[in-house]
Amino acid sequence: MDQLSKSKDAPKKIAHIGIAVKNLHDSINFYTDLLGLTLERVEEVASEQVRVAFLKIGESRIELLEPLSNESPIYRFIHKKGEGIHHIALEVNNINDRLANLKSNGIQLINEQAKEGADNAQIAFLHPKSTNGVLFELCQHQNKE
Ligand code: ZN
Numbered sequence: 001m002d003q004l005s006k007s008k009d010a011p012k013k014i015a016h017i018g019i020a021v022k023n024l025h026d027s028i029n030f031y032t033d034l035l036g037l038t039l040e041r042v043e044e045v046a047s048e049q050v051r052v053a054f055l056k057i058g059e060s061r062i063e064l065l066e067p068l069s070n071e072s073p074i075y076r077f078i079h080k081k082g083e084g085i086h087h088i089a090l091e092v093n094n095i096n097d098r099l100a101n102l103k104s105n106g107i108q109l110i111n112e113q114a115k116e117g118a119d120n121a122q123i124a125f126l127h128p129k130s131t132n133g134v135l136f137e138l139c140q141h142q143n144k145e
Pocket of ligand 1: 016018063087089137
């Protein structure tokens with residue numbers, strides 16, 4: 001496990017939990033008005049064809065994801081499984097070293113290299129086949145913490 005040395009820091013926190021919704025506008029009221037969470041921002045992520053809303057909850061976030069087209073992975077997820085928890089994002093350092101390390105230890109990656117995600121973070125997904133059916137996102141924020 002020498003390879004772990006480059007990326008041995010454990011993930012720092014759950015960055016966010018991603019929840020697939022059909023319509024942000026219809027869903028967000030539960031989180032803001034009823035639960036009382038603060039809506040931080042809404043943005044569109046062109047590469048994933050989604051509109052996302054981040055709601056702050058302690059040091060983590062809830063990320064609501066609404067598909068913008070039939071090509072969106074979130075559209076396909078909702079079509080197959082319905083709305084619900086889509087992924088768990090872990091805040092990490094050294095994301096590309098970590099991806100290489102995971103790959104060399106037999107974990108199947110959806111993204112072999114980090115790419116630009118919401119909030120200007122570098123992100124990559126691990127294949128749920130390798131992680132007990134959970135879609136994990138690794139997420140590295142540039143200018144925070
Ligand atoms: Zn996410």
